[in-house]
Amino acid sequence: MRYEIIGKNGFVATEAIKDYVIKKLDKVVKIFDKTVLDSIRVVLRVYKEYSKVEVTIPAPYIILRSEVRDPDMYAAIDKTVDKLTAQIRKHKSKIRHHFEKRGQEVFTNDFNLEAMDKEVRARQLVKSKKFSIKPMSVEDAIAQMELSGHDFFIFLDEKTQHPQIVYAREDGDYAVIEATPELYK
Numbered sequence: 001m002r003y004e005i006i007g008k009n010g011f012v013a014t015e016a017i018k019d020y021v022i023k024k025l026d027k028v029v030k031i032f033d034k035t036v037l038d039s040i041r042v043v044l045r046v047y048k049e050y051s052k053v054e055v056t057i058p059a060p061y062i063i064l065r066s067e068v069r070d071p072d073m074y075a076a077i078d079k080t081v082d083k084l085t086a087q088i089r090k091h092k093s094k095i096r097h098h099f100e101k102r103g104q105e106v107f108t109n110d111f112n113l114e115a116m117d118k119e120v121r122a123r124q125l126v127k128s129k130k131f132s133i134k135p136m137s138v139e140d141a142i143a144q145m146e147l148s149g150h151d152f153f154i155f156l157d158e159k160t161q162h163p164q165i166v167y168a169r170e171d172g173d174y175a176v177i178e179a180t181p182e183l184y185k
Contacts (some may be wrong), residue, residue, distance in 0.1 A: 001029055002039040011046040011073075020074065024081045025055070028064075031088060031107060036060070036099075044073065053080045062095055064088070133163065141166045142174055 005021055007013035021042055029037060036059050043054040051073040057064040066083040070076035088095065096107065135158040136144070145153035145166055152167040157178070165177040 001037060003042065004039060005042045005044070007044050009045045009047065011044050011051075013044055017044065017073070021077055024077055027081055028057070028084050028088070031085075032059070033107065046073070051076050053077050055080050055084060057084070061099060135161065138164070138166060138176055 053076040068080040
């Protein structure tokens with residue numbers, strides 16, 4: 001298992017903080033079979049009022065991601081581990097299904113799925129919307145998003161005709177998610 005632990009915004013990831021991150025994330029790593037996870041990326045940032053921990057765990061067929069803020073860096077690390085564990089519990093059936101379709105084991109024997117079934121209640125889809133998406137530029141999509149009052153907007157890129165999602169980030173900037181058919185081949 002390779003850990004990539006990076007400090008940003010002037011934060012230096014010391015050996016002590018790296019050891020703490022690895023120790024805490026080992027709780028998440030131990031849930032999965034050894035062949036499933038290759039690497040974990042952790043970004044530690046410090047701002048004036050809070051610390052922020054971002055964890056990305058890429059695995060075949062899934063990507064686990066957590067982003068947590070807290071005034072204390074160590075508390076943020078603890079909360080992100082709890083958040084990741086909750087994600088796994090909530091989506092354990094979906095995760096297992098993706099791996100079993102390809103004949104692969106995903107969880108270790110220590111991971112008690114039956115106990116988790118009692119702990120987690122599935123949420124339901126309660127609303128569905130249909131709308132047409134139109135070709136436009138990213139700038140036009142941002143303007144439409146701001147006019148609608150939502151924090152995201154779906155549109156077709158006017159050049160590629162691929163669906164894209166523009167969204168407002170927590171730091172006040174914007175980002176785009178591009179869907180390309182090549183990713184699924």
